Amino acid sequence: xxxxxxxxxxxxxxxxxxxxxxxxxxxxxxxxxxxxxxxxxxxxxxxxxxxxxxxxxxxxxxxxxxxxxxxxxxxxxxxxxxxxxxxxxxxxxxxxxxxxxxxxxxxxxxxxxxxx
Amino acid sequence: xxxxxxxxxxxxxxxxxxxxxxxxxxxxxxxxxxxxxxxxxxxxxxxxxxxxxxxxxxxxxxxxxxxxxxxxxxxxxxxxxxxxxxxxxxxxxxxxxxxxxxxxxxxxxxxxxxxxxxxxxxxxxxxxxxxxxxxxxxx
Numbered sequence: 001x002x003x004x005x006x007x008x009x010x011x012x013x014x015x016x017x018x019x020x021x022x023x024x025x026x027x028x029x030x031x032x033x034x035x036x037x038x039x040x041x042x043x044x045x046x047x048x049x050x051x052x053x054x055x056x057x058x059x060x061x062x063x064x065x066x067x068x069x070x071x072x073x074x075x076x077x078x079x080x081x082x083x084x085x086x087x088x089x090x091x092x093x094x095x096x097x098x099x100x101x102x103x104x105x106x107x108x109x110x111x112x113x114x115x116x
Numbered sequence: 117x118x119x120x121x122x123x124x125x126x127x128x129x130x131x132x133x134x135x136x137x138x139x140x141x142x143x144x145x146x147x148x149x150x151x152x153x154x155x156x157x158x159x160x161x162x163x164x165x166x167x168x169x170x171x172x173x174x175x176x177x178x179x180x181x182x183x184x185x186x187x188x189x190x191x192x193x194x195x196x197x198x199x200x201x202x203x204x205x206x207x208x209x210x211x212x213x214x215x216x217x218x219x220x221x222x223x224x225x226x227x228x229x230x231x232x233x234x235x236x237x238x239x240x241x242x243x244x245x246x247x248x249x250x251x252x253x254x255x
Binding site: 021022023052054055056058059062063065066069082086089090091094095096 | 134
C-alpha cells in the first residue's frame with residue numbers, strides 16, 4: 001500500500017493505491033488515524049489510482065468519516081466508475097461528500113460546511 | 117466467454133487472499149469473462165473468503181478453504197467451501213444503509229455487497245461444511 005500525502009494550506013490530500021483490500025486497509029486506517037491524531041481536520045482522499053476496494057477498505061472510509069463528523073471534514077474524490085458503483089451500493093454516496101476531481105474537492109473543503 | 121472451471125485450495129490466512137484474487141482474475145482473462153462479471157465475482161469471493169477466515173474459526177491455523185470457479189452457460193459461478201462455524205449469509209442481518217453517518221454500523225458491509233452484486237446466492241451446510249455458491253450472469 002503506497003500512500004501519498006500532500007499538504008496544501010490546512011488541507012491534507014491523501015492519495016491512495018490501486019488496491020484497497022484486507023491486507024492494505026489496516027495500513028491506510030493507521031495512517032489516516034495518525035493524521036487526525038496529529039491534528040489534521042480537513043482531509044481530501046484522492047482515489048484516482050483506486051481500481052479495487054472491498055468491505056475492509058470501505059470500512060476505513062466509514063470509520064474516518066465518523067471520526068471527523070463533528071470536528072472536521074473529509075471529501076473523497078476521483079472514484080473510478082466501478083469503485084463509485086460500490087460506494088453507491090453500500091449507501092456511502094448519501095453520507096459522504098464525494099466529488100469528481102481533486103480541484104473540486106479542494107474547492108468544497110475550503111467552503112464552510114452547509115448549515116444543517 | 118470460454119467455458120471451463122478451476123478449483124483452488126488456500127490456507128485460512130488473510131495473506132492468501134491477494135494470491136487468490138490474482139488467480140480469479142487470471143481465470144477470468146483466460147476464459148474471456150466480461151470484465152463487469154469478473155469484477156463482481158472477484159469481489160464476492162474476496163468477501164466470502166475474508167469472512168470465513170476472520171470469523172469462521174476458533175483457530176484458523178492449519179485450516180483450509182476451497183474455492184471453485186466455473187464459467188458456463190453465460191454465467192460465472194463461484195463456490196466457497198469452508199469447515200468453519202455454521203454461517204448463512206443469505207439470512208444474516210444487513211446494515212441499515214439509510215442510517216445517518218453517526219448511526220452507520222461498521223459491520224455487515226461485505227455480506228451486503230455479495231447479496232447486491234450477485235444474481236443468486238445459495239448456502240448449504242453439508243458434512244460440517246459451509247458451501248456457498250454465487251452466480252453472476254454476463255450482460
